[in-house]
Amino acid sequence: MNLHAVRAIYKFEMARTFRTLLQSVVSPVLSTSLYFVVFGGAIGSRIAEIDGVTYGAFIVPGLIMLSLLTQSISNASFGIYFPKFIGTIYELLSAPVSSLEIVIGYVGAAATKSAMLGLITLATAAFFVPLHIEHPVWMLAFLFLTCITFSLFGFIIGIWARNFEQLQLIPLLIVTPLAFLGGSFYSIDMLPPLWRTISLANPVVYLVSGFRWSFFGTADVGIQISLAITLLFLVACLAIVTWIFRTGYRLKN
Amino acid sequence: MQPIVSISDVSKTYATGFEALKHVTLDIHKGEIFALLGPNGAGKTTLISIICGIVRASTGRVIADGHDIIGEYRQARFKIGLVPQELTTDAFETVWATVTHSRGLFGRSSNPAYIEKVLKDLSLWDKKDSKIMTLSGGMKRRVMIAKALSHEPTILFLDEPTAGVDVELRRDMWNLVRSLRESGVTIILTTHYIDEAEEMADRVGVINKGEIILVEEKKALMRKLGKKEITLELAKALDRIPDALAHHKLDLSADGHELTYSYDTQGERTGITTLLHDLAEAGIRFRDLNTKQSSLEEIFVNLVRERS
Ligand SMILES: Nc1ncnc2c1ncn2[C@@H]1O[C@H](COP(=O)(O)OP(=O)(O)OP(=O)(O)O)[C@@H](O)[C@H]1O
Ligand SMILES: [Mg+2]
Secondary structure: OOHHHHHHHHHHHHHHHHHOHHHHHHHHHHHHHHHHHHHHHHHHHHOOOEOOEOHHHHHHHHHHHHHHHHHHHHHHHHHHHHHHHHOOHHHHHHOOOOHHHHHHHHHHHHHHHHHHHHHHHHHHHHHHOOOOOOOHHHHHHHHHHHHHHHHHHHHHHHHHOOOHHHHHHHHHHHHHHHHHOOOOOOOHHHOOHHHHHHHOOOHHHHHHHHHHHHHHOOOOOOHHHHHHHHHHHHHHHHHHHHHHHHHOOOOOO | OOOOEEEEEEEEEOOOOOEEEEEEEEEEOOOOEEEEEOOOOOOHHHHHHHHHOOOOOOEEEEEEOOEEOOOOHHHHHHOEEEEOOOOOOOOOOEHHHHHHHHHHHOOOOOOHHHHHHHHHHOOOHHHOOOEHHHOOHHHHHHHHHHHHHOOOOOEEEEEOOOOOOOHHHHHHHHHHHHHHHHOOOEEEEEOOOHHHHHHHOOEEEEEEOOEEEEEEEHHHHHHHHOEEEEEEEEOOOOOOOOHHHHHHOEEEOOOOOEEEEEEEOOOOOOOHHHHHHHHHHOOOOEEEEEEEEOOHHHHHHHHHHHHO
16 A cells, blocks of 8 residues: 555645635535524524424534535545646556555545535534534544545546536536435425435435434434445445546546 | 566557557667657657556556566556656645655655755755746746656656757756766656757667657667768769779769768778879869768658658
């Protein structure tokens, strides 16, 4: 294992994060605050408690999940797309590093950043609503698992994308709708039966549900199923990444 | 002698169907400076990219320092440094950060003293804390060289290191390459400046349309092709070469006005003295005389033209 290389990639990527730290931190704090003013304060006061949890508290896990998904994907996809775009990828391709080391470096850095932002979102939320976390260890486990899985997903998008439009395309067209329809702001039990069934095809439902369970001890779907689906997605992403490096897909001529 | 890089039967067909390399076989000797010459699109960059792991060969295999570049890519790449043709650097990083990063990427533990030496050798030391985007093109190229040297490679590829570089930096570059060679580094460079190959290389390879058409010791090449010619412009046209001069292997031009004599500059006797003596004896007078030596450039142009 070329640990020097893993460390070099990780440090280099984190340096990029810290260069833009202020804007990285300001935006989740701001958007979280806005969500709380609108959903928690204005609308939430007219919504009944869900499973004994006030609406303001209820949306916290969903909000954090939303930020984890979008941040993980955008950090990781940009992290690998950028060297491809400016051409510095030549160095990575000619270095004595394995695909596993590349992935650990890039995905690790992207996941670290989004986990940091997720925790900042959590801290901001705690400022608006009193929070009690039922299963803190599970909460962190779900948080990191989500960061890693979706950073891997973002990494794949970054390798696949040939231009900046494509880089934005999947997050915009697929991830954001799935995240909003995944029960971030409501319990899928509140939906009519047909839509509830359709929602079960949305992987984000399981992430949000599992994450919410770690906060409140109640969930839309069983915690085992949530965990299983998340791990399944992780394995699928790993399989695709392995295939990419084996074939040199969009990396090597 | 065991070659340090051994390329055997390497071909490359790009996804477009274009055949950029055709059965290239080539050995690079340890410690030499090898110049790869060829016109635009000949396949120089493709060949280098394959050896460095950036492009996949369609067929064939490459051994670098005893390691297969695919099967034992770690050991092979650890030894190799590459300065690519295109200027591609980070923009927002400092010189120091980017060079240190390269060293780590190639699996070396950090060694600030060595990085300092590399930067000083390349006259980049006073720029070490500057962001790369604030540097001039020539300095960026030096940063790329520093990155390639950061992990102390023993095989160095320089893909057109002096393209778009001013005379002074070119001299610096040549000196750097020589001192690297003295420290035991094998250097493979491509260039369009024939004088550069002439000045620097131990051996020269010519590639055209994906095929290696010549590999030769530069000295031998210069000797073989470095024939010199004397052309004598005659005062009076001759219809044939007089018998008295027959043993001199002269060529008479069609109009009878010029006599051409070829000789080897490296030979022990050029035969010029006797030729001039015999000419005087035969009563042949000439108005003018000029000599001409073929340069590597002409050799190269002729070779490439012959093949196309
Ligand atoms: N990615 C690619 N896809 C298709 N064809 C390519 C690709 N890269 C290079 N080629 C073609 O392969 C041939 C060899 O290119 P290469 O870059 O190796 O030439 P070169 O000898 O380095 O030329 P130059 O002196 O201009 O740098 C060219 O005809 C080029 O158009
Ligand atoms: Mg080239």
